[in-house]
Amino acid sequence: MTTKILLAGFGGQGILFAGKQLAKTAMYSDLQVSWLPSYGPEMRGGAANCSVIISDEEIGSPIVTTPDVLIALNLPSFDKFEPTIVPGGLLIADSTLIAKESTRNDIRICRLPATGLAAENKLEGFANVIVLGQLLKQTGLFDYASFLDLMIKGIPASKSALIEKNKRALEIGYTYEV
Amino acid sequence: MGHKVLMKGNEAIAEAAIKNGCLHFFGYPITPQTEISEYLAKRMPQVGGLCLQAESEVAAINMVMGAAASGSRVMTSSSSPGVSLKSEGISYIVGCDLPCVIVNIQRGGPGLGGIQPSQADYYQATKANGHGDLHLFVVAPASVQEMASLTGLAFDVADKYRTPAMILADGALGQMMEPVNFDIEEKTALPEKTWATNGHGGKRKKNIVNSLYMDPLDLENSIKARFARYDEIKANETRWEEVMVEDADIVMVAYGITSRICKTAINAARAKGIKVGLIRPITLWPFPSAALKKAAETAKHFMVCELNMGQMVDDVKVAIDCARPVSFYGRTGGVMPSAEEVLAEIEKIAGGLTK
Structure with a gap:
């Protein structure tokens, strides 16, 4: 079983961080995993994306060109990658930032207003974690509790305020009904 | 299987260098390899080593020469344009028979x-990573795990045969x-x-590290002695991986990320019934010619795939004495082919074979 995930959006939305959380959880679940970021000027604004492949077999190409799951956090990413999702795949789009609807009828479409939810809950900057919550719900890829546990363990004790915010953001994303 | 950590390829090289006793690192920042310097700037002081950002790549490689001459395990890293700058120093290091590790995270x-x-x-x-009769021991990792393990190998081979070793990877593996x-x-x-120039308080005859020979016969002899060691490297240190080669009609040859x-x-392709396999050179020099020659006994076609315009093709042709057609597929300039593109190329060749 191999799951190819593509996360795409603007630099600064926490695309690479979100991908890293998935990769870390996969590693601790004794799965094979690769995390390949776009690098260079993208990291300083503009388009950012990252390929995460999770598998129980050796991973060949680490580049995701036909994702099983696309997480699109802005319109350019939606336009560019939505057509590449494999039939039967999953699209998670931030509907606050992407007004356009997918016209595909061969994929599962999950639109959640992640950026809006973040703003309403004073969790600006945590839209990426809200999306991760919804991803866990939609895919069942990892157990919610162990994902949360690992994410929190990665936060230094000196930044304890972040722990609470991450917890809340993940829960908001996980419980949101689309 | 021991404790695993999630790491960038660049960081894995840096940590592996520390674990393998590297105590000196000299570098100069350049994308996409700067994480190596960044990591070692933190880590080297913890093990009593020295990580220094030199004023240029040229300065860094000459610092490597100095540290290597004193017998220290030493490494430098850069990316393509920076490695070109290091070429003169690399040639001097070869001429002095000094071991060191040079990392090129290509762009x-x-x-x-x-x-x-x-x-x-x-x-x-x-x-020719420098002038003169020379070779480097060149390894091409294909995973973050190999970025670590082949760093260890590079240090060991460098020390054992008194030669610079190069880790040749690319921006994707680094990042x-x-x-x-x-x-x-x-x-x-x-x-x-025993050859190190490390100060001895008059207890032994002095060592000299030098690459200048005024008498051509002396120079020729030094080169011949070095090439005798190259022969040992070829015999002992050639490494490659084979995937489904036994029954393959088409044998792909690819290294690093492309493999x-x-x-x-x-x-x-196998799922579509096409008999295709892969020979992955792990050492690019020495090149695993014997494995290719053996595969040519059964394979009908060789297909080289690289992120360049076909630089390994000639090595494959020489290895198999041009006994089979050798084709090439690749992208260059920083573009990576998708697996689908490579599959289309395999199918095209397979179609030609059945005609």
């Missing part, structure tokens, strides 16, 4: 080129993260560096 060229992944320095690394573990097997004892794209394409 697109020529010139400043780009910053995206490339394998366009294959010729430079394997044919990507995968689980890696650093359990290192028990090392065989390395020879004492992984090929593996995905090969699995897809």
Whole structure:
């Protein structure tokens, strides 16, 4: 079983961080995993994306060109990658930032207003974690509790305020009904 | 399987260098390899080593020469344009018979080129990374785990045969993260560096490290002695991986990140009934010619795949004495082919074979 995930959006939305959380959880679940970021000027604004492949077999190409799951956090990413999702795949789009609807009828479409939810809950900057919550719900890829546990363990004790915010953001994303 | 950590390829090289006793690092920042310097700037002081950002790549490689002459395990890293700058120093290091590790996390060229992944320095690394009769021991990792394990190998081979070793990777391997573990097997004892110029308080005859010979016969003899060691490296240190080669009609030849794209394409081709396999050179110099020659007894076609315009093709042709057709597919300038593109190329060749 191999799951190819593509996360795409603007630099600064926490695309690479979100991908890293998935990769870390996969590693601790004794799965094979690769995390390949776009690098260079993208990291300083503009388009950012990252390929995460999770598998129980050796991973060949680490580049995701036909994702099983696309997480699109802005319109350019939606336009560019939505057509590449494999039939039967999953699209998670931030509907606050992407007004356009997918016209595909061969994929599962999950639109959640992640950026809006973040703003309403004073969790600006945590839209990426809200999306991760919804991803866990939609895919069942990892157990919610162990994902949360690992994410929190990665936060230094000196930044304890972040722990609470991450917890809340993940829960908001996980419980949101689309 | 021991403890695993999620790390970038660049960081894995840096940590492996520390674990293998590297105490000196000299570098100069350039995308996409700067994480190596960044990591070692933190880590070296913890083990009593020195990580220094030199004023240029040229300065860094000459600092490497100095540290190597004193017998220290030493490393430098850069990316394509920076490695070109180091070429003169690398040649001097070869001429002095000094061991060291040089990392090239390749980006697109020529010139400043780009910053995206490339394998366009294959010729430079394997044919002439500097003037004079010389070779480097060149390894091409294909995973973050190999970025670590082949760093260890590079240091050992460098010390054992008194030669610079190069880790030739690319921006994708440098930037990507995968689980890696650093359990290192028990090392065989390395020879004492009796040649090192490390100060001895008059207890022995002085050592001289030098690459200048005014008498051509002396120079010729020194080169012949070095080439005798190259023969030992060829005999003892050639490494490669074979995937489904036994029954393959088409044998792909690819290294580094490209070999992984090929593996995905090969699995897809096999699912369609196309008999295709892969020989992955792990050492680019020495080149695994014997494995290719053997494969040519059964294979009908060889297909080279690289992130350049086909620099390894000639090595494959020479290895198999041109006994089979050798074709090439690749992207360059920082573009990486998708597995689907490679599969389409495999199918095209397979179609031609059945005609």
